[in-house]
Amino acid sequence: MTRSKEEEMDKGWSEIRLAVKELSLLQHEDKKASTMAFLCVCKLLIHVLDKIGPTMLVLREDIQRNIERVEELYLSNPSIYSSLVEVLQKDVDKGITRKANSCSKAVLWLLRSLNFSVALLERLVKDSDLSFALVVEEAYQTMLKPWHGWISRAAYKIAVKLIPEREDFVALLMRQGQDYDALKSDIKEFVSLLKPLLDEIQALLGKFHLDRLKST
Known part of the structure; x- marks a missing residue:
């Protein structure tokens, strides 16, 4: 984490607020399917999952x-792989x-x-009465389960039994002084800034016929 980020965290900024700022700055670069922006939000996801436990x-x-794999290629030549188009084209x-x-x-x-x-964050703020277990379940059913094989689904069933309470998770997302x-x-x-990037990458994967692959 850079010194400026540390200072902003000290001001009471949440990690999601920091991601909003970074995405806003990256949007000004006007790069299609920016590899840097993609890796930025993926790393934020790691922090969110750490809070779930x-x-x-x-x-x-x-x-x-997966982050390390894409980042290794990007860092090998940032000027060439600044867009995910080039990342995918190389594999093609x-x-x-x-x-x-x-x-x-x-x-x-x-x-x-x-x-x-x-999907998890949207549902979390949309329905304050829904338990966090149900928030996670609804997001999983829609976004991951259709692409998971039986091994991945079995692993999820075990994991979901250990998720924290809604209040605990929300408290972990907030910084000091934030309500x-x-x-x-x-x-x-954050969602409004991120969705256009995700939609663009989804369309790009469809173009390369990669959007329907499943796991075991």
Whole structure:
């Protein structure tokens, strides 16, 4: 974390508020399907999953591996791989898009994990009476279950039994001095900034015929 980020955290900024700021800045670069913006929000997702606790450890480790795979390629030549178009095109040219360790599959599963997180956050602020277990379940049923095989579904059933209470999770998302209404406002702004990027990446994966792949 940079010094400026540390200072902003000291001011009581939540991680979601910091993500809003970073996404806003990255949007000004006007880059289509920005690899940097994508990696930025994926890393935020890691922090959110950490707050849910060890129940999401398997998902977290999978996301971390996928981030590292895409980031390694990006850092090898940031000028070439500044857009995810070039990241996917490289795999297409090499004929490895469907390989288990391809960047294409990493992007696909990172996108699905982000869609899951957005659905979770949206439901969290929309219905304050819904238990966090049901919030997670609804997001999972819509965004991840259709693409999971029996092994992944079995792992989820075990994990969901250990998620924290709604109040505990909300408290972990907030920073010192922030109230719930401010957090809700941050989440809504974050989702509004993130969705266009996710929709763009979804369309891009569809163009390369990668959007229907499933796991075991």
